[in-house]
Amino acid sequence: MQNALLLTELHALRDQVTGVMESAVATVDGLLVAADTDGVQPEVVSALAAATLGLGKRTGHEVGMGELREVVIRCRGGYVVVYAVGQIALLAVLADEGLDVSRLHIESRPAVERLNTLLTQAQSRN
Amino acid sequence: MxxxxxxxxxxxxxxxxxxxxxxxxxxxxxxxxxxxxxxxxxxxxxxxxxxxxxxxxxxxxxxxxxxxxxxxxxxxxxxxxxxxxxxxxxxxxxxxxxxxxxxxxxxxxxxxxxxxxxxxxxxxxxxxxxxxxxxxxxxxxxxxxxxxxxxxxxxxxxxxxxxxxxxxxxxxxDLGVTAHCRPFAVRPPTGAALPAERVRHEVLGKSNGRRTPRDIAFALGQGLYVVMREIASLADEGLVETGPPPAHRDAADTTTPSETPPGPAGLPQRRRGTSKVNQVLPPTTRPLLGPRVPLSPDLILREEHTPGTDSSDAG
Known part of the structure; x- marks a missing residue:
């Protein structure tokens, strides 16, 4: 099942990167696809992450800094990081303030790639 | 020994x-x-x-x-x-x-x-x-x-x-308490903690099968060693278990939008009215296609002072 595979990816990300607490995959327009969450409401995170990603892309484009890598929000209690997954989806990662940021950026690239493959497979199969 | x-x-x-x-x-x-x-x-x-x-x-x-x-x-x-x-x-x-x-x-x-x-x-x-x-x-x-x-x-x-x-x-x-274990409370913490047992109580409260000792330490603002010691003590008393948690037990894991339309794509799609946003927003008396400008007393006064013009042409 595709959703189980997506969840496996999210669990693996939490296992591999110190500090990652929760994560969710959503469509670019903010609808939840799969979530490995604990305290937060995944639907809310999905919708806000979609807005965040759009704003990040637009801002980067306006100031001429090229393609968006990811949006990083740093708060007192941790980080919210949003990655684009291809053209159709996004990955939102919630982490505490001890997050190993460099490790996340290394591990998330292949994870985003795999998520993209899973999602496009699912789309083409239907 | x-x-x-x-x-x-x-x-x-x-x-x-x-x-x-x-x-x-x-x-x-x-x-x-x-x-x-x-x-x-x-x-x-x-x-x-x-x-x-x-x-x-x-x-x-x-x-x-x-x-x-x-x-x-x-x-x-x-x-x-x-x-x-x-x-x-x-x-x-x-x-x-x-x-x-x-x-x-x-x-x-x-x-x-x-x-x-x-x-x-x-x-x-x-x-x-x-x-x-x-x-x-x-x-x-x-x-x-x-x-x-x-x-x-x-x-x-x-x-x-x-x-x-x-x-x-x-x-x-030997108790299963390692850096990578994910302890979960056998039963939720009950009652108010004594001041001396505050950390222990809080550790128990954060042990949900998802967090490692390190995650609990960050969540509470306590040292890793202190948290691990509490977990070991709790595990020794049988209050937490550190074995493989019952297959990612959190309910959120199974999250798929319940109202996923049986559409052609594998991804969820928007449907009119499913967000229920209208139930959250205050009801509006303004007709949907009516003027957006509120008719405040100021505007009405100004209109009265505009001689010879039809109010719809004002401005």
Missing amino acids: NGHPSLGLSTPSTAALDDPGPVGAMLLEHGQAGLSGVLRVAGTPGGTVFLRDGLVVAASTPASPGPESLLLRSGRVTEEAWNLAFTAGAPSGHLAGELVERGAIGTAGLEVVCLSAIFDAVFAMQLFGVEGAEPENTGPHALLPPLPVLPGVPVPRLVRDLTRRMAMTAGWR
């Missing part, structure tokens, strides 16, 4: 105390050499140790909470006091002085927190495993993290405590 090695209440065997371990060995080497600089420890996740003249002044790692987390998350220092002190003191390296001057925390209390953060960070690096270290000589005037301990901790003292903690941790392995 020890009576209750699992509880960490007794002295571990001396054989374990003689081995400083990889982090201990690195620290001893560079401490003896009188390094003034940064020791970048590679590992999963590794970390950074700051030394001055061979004394350890700070250590940070993603595996254990630093002074800021310990002070803020635990509520020892308020958010507001921290922000004010940080703005005033951090650029000139006087954050500690500002915190004390503003009465946010006492000198001794602050030093205890900063010291324990160093001991805990070194312990966490060793516990999670390291692959090597890269010393970088930055000289005695290099930039330090916000809350250093000056003049610094002698490496032998740090290593003595490190080996003691490692030996204790080794005893907890």
Whole structure:
């Protein structure tokens, strides 16, 4: 099942990167696809992450800094990081303030790639 | 042998105390050499140790909470006091002085927190495993993290405590308490905790089968070692289990939008009215296609003072 595979990816990300607490995959327009969450409401995170990603892309484009890598929000209690997954989806990662940021950026690239493959497979199969 | 090695209440065997371990060995080497600089420890996740003249002044790692987390998350220092002190003191390296001057925390209390953060960070690096270290000589005037301990901790003292903690941790392995375990409370914590048992109570409350000891330490603003000791004690009493949790037991894992339309695509799609946003927003009396400008008394007055024009043409 595709959703189980997506969840496996999210669990693996939490296992591999110190500090990652929760994560969710959503469509670019903010609808939840799969979530490995604990305290937060995944639907809310999905919708806000979609807005965040759009704003990040637009801002980067306006100031001429090229393609968006990811949006990083740093708060007192941790980080919210949003990655684009291809053209159709996004990955939102919630982490505490001890997050190993460099490790996340290394591990998330292949994870985003795999998520993209899973999602496009699912789309083409239907 | 020890009576209750699992509880960490007794002295571990001396054989374990003689081995400083990889982090201990690195620290001893560079401490003896009188390094003034940064020791970048590679590992999963590794970390950074700051030394001055061979004394350890700070250590940070993603595996254990630093002074800021310990002070803020635990509520020892308020958010507001921290922000004010940080703005005033951090650029000139006087954050500690500002915190004390503003009465946010006492000198001794602050030093205890900063010291324990160093001991805990070194312990966490060793516990999670390291692959090597890269010393970088930055000289005695290099930039330090916000809350250093000056003049610094002698490496032998740090290593003595490190080996003691490692030996204790080794005893907890039999209970299933490791750096990577994800304990879950057998039953939720009940009743109010006694002040003396506050940390224990909080650890129990955070043990939900998702969090590792390190995650709980960050969530509570307590040291990794302290949290692991509590988990070991709770596990010993059968209040938490550390075995493989019942297949990612949290309900959110199964989340798929319940109203996923049976559409052609594998991804969820929007449907009109499913967001229920209209139930949240206050009801509006404005007709959907009516004028957006509210008819405030000001506007009506102005319209009255516009002679000879039809109100719809005004402006």
